[in-house]
Amino acid sequence: MAQVKVFGLKENLNPIKGRLSEIIHDCVVEAFKYPLDKKFHRFFPMDKEDLCYASDRTEAYTIIEISIFEGRSVDSKKKLIRLLFNNIHNHLQITPQDVEITIVESPKSNWGIRGLPGDELQLNYNVNV
Template sequence: MIIVYGLKHRLSPRKQALMEIIFHCLHLELDIPPKKHALRFIGLDAEDYFYPEGRSEDFTVIEINLMQGRTEFTKKRLIKMLFCELEDKLDISPIDIEITIKEQPAHCWGFRGMTGDEANDLTYSIYR
C-alpha cells in the first residue's frame, strides 16, 4: 500500500503522473512489477493540512509500505530516485517532498487469501 497526501487542489491534477513516477521508481529500484501495489491519494483541504513552515502548497507526503527485507542501501536509493524524478518530471522541489518507508515482517501482510510469508509466487525478491 502506498499513500500520497497533499493539498487537494495541487494533488488532483498530478495523480496520474505521481502514480507513474512512483511505480516506475519501485520497478527500477525494487524490481516490483508496475502497478503491483495499491496506491491511495488523500487530497486535503487547506484547513485540514498543516505542513511544515518554509514549504509550499506542493508539499507532498509519500508513505510506502513494504515487506521487510530490503537493504538500507536499496531503500536510500529508492528515496533519492523519487526525489529526483518528482523534481525532474513534476517540478516539485525536494524540500516539498517527505517520503517514509514503513516495513513489516512478511507474516504481517495478508493478500490473495494468504500471509506474505506463505506467498511463494512473488515475481520479485524482497531481499535486495
C-alpha cells in the first residue's frame, strides 16, 4: 500500500496536479514493483500564508509524503527518492532543491483497508522489494 500526500502553493500546485500524480505513480510502480491500478494520491494546495519554507526555496516548493507498509528495502526506498527527484525535475522543471520527500513506514496491522486490518489483507503484490 502507498498513500501519497502532496503539499504546495496552490497557484503552483493546481496546474501540475495531474502530471505530478502520473510522475509520482510511475516512480512508485518502478521502485516498489507496485501494481499500476493502485493509485491513492491527495493534493493539498495551500495559500502563501499557510506554507512556510526556508529562504533558499522558491514558490515551487513541494512536499511529498508517502505512507507505506513496512517491508521495502533501503535500496528500493532510495531508488524511489532518486526517481522522484529526477523525473519531477525533468518533466516539471522543479529543482530537487524545491522538493522534499518523506517516506513513512508502519506495520500492516496499523492500517485499515476494505474493512480489514492491513495484516489480514490478501495483496496482489509483494511488499518486500
